[in-house]
Amino acid sequence: MLNIEATIKQLVTHSEEPFCAYLYDLGELRSHAQKMISALPKNAEFFYAAKANPEREILAALSPIVDGFEAASGGELKWLHQLHPEKPLIFGGPGKLPSELKLALECGVDAIHVESQNELKRLAELSAQMGRPAPVFLRMNIPLDNIEVTKLAMGGKPTPFGFDPQELPDALAIVQRSNYLELKGFHFHLMSHQLCVDTHLKLIQLYFNTFKQWCTDYQLSPPILNVGGGMGINYQDPGNHFDWWRFCEGLKVLIDAESMNDTRIRFECGRFVTATCGYYVMEVLDIKRNHGEFFAIARGGTHHFRTPAAQGHSHPFSVIKGGNSEVSVENEKITIVGQLCTPKDVLAKSEMVKSLSLGDYLCFPLAGAYAWNISHQNFLMHEKPRVYFL
Template sequence: MTLHCSPEPVEALLARWRIESREPICAYVYDLDALQRHVRWMREALPHGCELYYAAKANPEAPVLRTLAPWVDGFEAASGGELRWLHEQQPAHPLLFGGPGKLDSELVLAAALPDCTLHVESLGELARLAAIADGLDRNVPVFLRMNIAVPGIGDTRLMMGGKPTPFGMDEQDLPQAVAMLREHPRLRLEGFHFHLMSHQRDARMQLDLVRAYLDVANRWKAAYGLDFAVVNAGGGFGVDYADPSASFDWLGFCTGLRGVLDRHANGLRLRFEPGRYVSVACGWYAMEVLDIKRNHGEWFAVARGGTHHFRTPPAQGHDHPFRILRGNHAPLIEHERVTLVGQLCTPKDVLARAQPVEALAPGDCLLFPLAGAYAWNISHQNFLMHPAPRMAFLQAESMAEEVCYVRAGGPNQLGRTAASPSSLPSPTQAT
């Protein structure tokens, strides 16, 4: 199974919107059924002895969390704000809280939640958390996040460890950390957290990393007389935006993982917390073409929206793939190369450069796939004070109903309409 989401439901919704509104389209559309199929496939491929958490920083929208909830063991937060949001939206699910630079108030919040495990990043953070746990007189489950070197492992362009970074503890700090845990029995060691690479597309290399994590954890377990049950191997499974079929081989990884667990786990469970790989394919970003112009011999299509809504292309440094949903106007250009830009007053507002198109006219829609992760939520949304994109969440809850959620504004501002499967719903704007 590859990272794929059919464009047909999205294109049908956009066609409906064109009829209903004179405003040029600018929207995110999320296919929740596609998301559910993908996370179920991921879960079912995992071997026994593995846990699957979702890193909510990839996309924390409430309908996304609800869709994932039946298929994941819990959710990972990387800030106090995310932690509060996840607890509000998914109070019955276990939570993980990681990231450097945690505030004392955030540590207090995490310690007070009924089922939250903290990933401790430093000796200083461990000392602060110990004082908080003692003050609250509460047992607090913790993982120690470790930054270890794994000889023979390559790298990616987004390294989280294996070299000097702000993430995790150096192995030389482990004896002091173990001593602090023994001095403060309110802190309960649940395991170790390792996450050295993001954008990792090599399944064999990931298996080598997991093998090293398990071997190191078992070595520490014996050397320090520790009692813990889980190794968190993080996420970071890479996505190839230009060729989704070249993305991380999840099925091959899970197949190889069985042998790694048999030979190296020694009773330890493995925990994974992917984000991008889970939700990226369910999202689409749509921009309606406002103007087409030639400038110094090159064609530009200016569309409603831009990188303040969809920062993924400049953040990843690529020309994002796209589809064209033709409108009713005759083509203004045919068989040309066109640079796709937004409305911002900056030359950096580029989503794809010099891309070949068969035909394009004002009123056509540019439809960008793989926009379900690190897209809207990482964008500089308030720059130039353009309005937020429309948002829709498509889901066929049963054979007799299709549902579309639409919102504009902050999280949890949702409207809902329903219709028969013979026609898409008429979205209603939430207030």
């Protein structure tokens, strides 16, 4: 694992302008992903959901470790296929264009996650026209049976995602009528930001039971059950992220108890894979007091690092000394903002700092997932941050 403070101190010496950058610790990423995968049960597969961070170097680091990649748009699919033509790919997401479905068939993807009957019919027509088999997973939105939801639920209630189980007979009839659609499995991704292992195991148990029931009711034997991703990062209490290791132990027990050993259990995780390898670093440009409250204005902002604004949280950070001490605050609460002319450009709100001076560096960890790539990068035409893959 990199010594981030020492690395930043070294990098800033090469910067003529106030410093602003993303740093990715690729060694940490590799070792974290490797550990995650070695903890899984034998019949599990692990795909990386590229939407969390599709940077070329991140994908290259993960490629030898994961079983494949998940793409949620034609753009991601093209990018992944171009960079890693040898890797199995999943193509999911709502509102797929006919041209994107065609691309998926041409790329020979491992799975197309179908979201609706219209999409299924469109895929049946296209695959017949092209004379190419289409490996299909039906994405299902099932009731949650009192399982507690997280702050970001994609199912268990009316949403645009997946089939209502009532539509399953019609969907299966479409598959059966086609000579080209091949049902390879069912797909569930009902929630993200999961922090509770026991709740997530209950959710997986619901997936298992539903899968088995459908196999019996409709005399099916699809080889794979995709259980999505959704393992959470605890931005408020970084010592308490989702406990993947305890989860994997519980999963092994559950697989035995529910006799799921003959089904391949496929994961497609994003946030939990890459969040911890990324850091966003900003240099403090200004410190001021306004109506009794302190503000630090730092180089960059939510147009680079939208995660805190998107999640509505105050992002954890550390201060790396580097500035002069003439303008500084000590033992004060301070709000960290960026350079945008909107009061929403807040990265951390009223947080206590021991000492903060002009020219110090603010280092935001947990910035490796849904960070740079979900930010409104062109707003105000500020420069982009530097990016270091270390």
